Amino acid sequence: MLLAATFLTLALSGGLIWESGFVLLPESVGALMLPFWLAANPKVTLEILRLGLPYACWVAMILGAHEMGHYLACRRYGIPATLPFFVPGPPPIGSFGAVIRIRGRIPDRKALFDLAAAGPLAGFVVALPALLWGLHQAVPAEKAGLEPGGLTLGQPLLVTLLQPLLIGEVEDFYVGSVFVAGWVGILVTSLNLFPVGQLDGGHLAYAVSRRVHRWLARLTVAGLGGWILYEFLGGDMPTYILWFAILLWMRDRHPRLLHETTPLGPGRRLVALLMLLLFVLCFIPAPLKVL
Numbered sequence: 001m002l003l004a005a006t007f008l009t010l011a012l013s014g015g016l017i018w019e020s021g022f023v024l025l026p027e028s029v030g031a032l033m034l035p036f037w038l039a040a041n042p043k044v045t046l047e048i049l050r051l052g053l054p055y056a057c058w059v060a061m062i063l064g065a066h067e068m069g070h071y072l073a074c075r076r077y078g079i080p081a082t083l084p085f086f087v088p089g090p091p092p093i094g095s096f097g098a099v100i101r102i103r104g105r106i107p108d109r110k111a112l113f114d115l116a117a118a119g120p121l122a123g124f125v126v127a128l129p130a131l132l133w134g135l136h137q138a139v140p141a142e143k144a145g146l147e148p149g150g151l152t153l154g155q156p157l158l159v160t161l162l163q164p165l166l167i168g169e170v171e172d173f174y175v176g177s178v179f180v181a182g183w184v185g186i187l188v189t190s191l192n193l194f195p196v197g198q199l200d201g202g203h204l205a206y207a208v209s210r211r212v213h214r215w216l217a218r219l220t221v222a223g224l225g226g227w228i229l230y231e232f233l234g235g236d237m238p239t240y241i242l243w244f245a246i247l248l249w250m251r252d253r254h255p256r257l258l259h260e261t262t263p264l265g266p267g268r269r270l271v272a273l274l275m276l277l278l279f280v281l282c283f284i285p286a287p288l289k290v291l
Helices: 002-019 034-040 042-076 109-136 157-166 177-192 200-208 210-233 241-250 266-282
Strands: 085-088 095-099 151-153 288-290
Touching: 002 042, 002 085, 002 095, 002 177, 034 042, 042 085, 042 095, 042 109, 042 177, 109 157, 109 177, 109 200, 109 266, 157 177, 157 266, 177 266, 200 210, 200 266, 210 241
Parallel strands: none
Antiparallel strands: 085 095, 151 288
């Protein structure tokens, strides 16, 4: 039921915003009246859902791959865990992500590391093709032609590096819903790789060292707080306020493992550096802005 509800909210978001740009709705329809208007106009609603299907499919696959990475890693180590729970959400994204519930203790640092790394890697592998195809289909836009009130997506370093290869040196470009789906996957990957608390990045840091986890968590919270202050003083609306509150609540808290002294090994330490690089490539300083 949650998966069906999430697919519905994803399709509505994709069709309403990322494919049609609200042109299928009368200007008089506000957010509160939107569900009633959609119910009273089934033909338009079906057209919106049809337009939003590619976005919904890609985002559902990305979120599902991320959580199934965690689930399969749990199965490998015999840790009881649920299948993914998808969480529906409002536009513009249409979902609050997906989660699994781990019902058992994690035995050692190797298991914790593999469990934490499997999710972001699996999600990124599915998100990257959507991002590449979306960039290939992007259309350059003149700044003067951008409409006030439209949404602009912040660029991660990964898109900055790929853009000249796929669409050339342009400052602004229009994208379709497939690119946005890949972008959502990149955003989800970066959010989960923050080395704080029990996020995937926090698990990875704890698997490397309890001390590394403690200091990285504190530095990350302080750094994000500084970035929010910088945006506020610069006259921009900070986009990470809610995430900062969540990170502040998590801080450096992490449950103990059954065996804390199991060595991680050089191979996994190298993967930890690669995960740090993945976080840098995926981090989006200002995800969404209104023109």
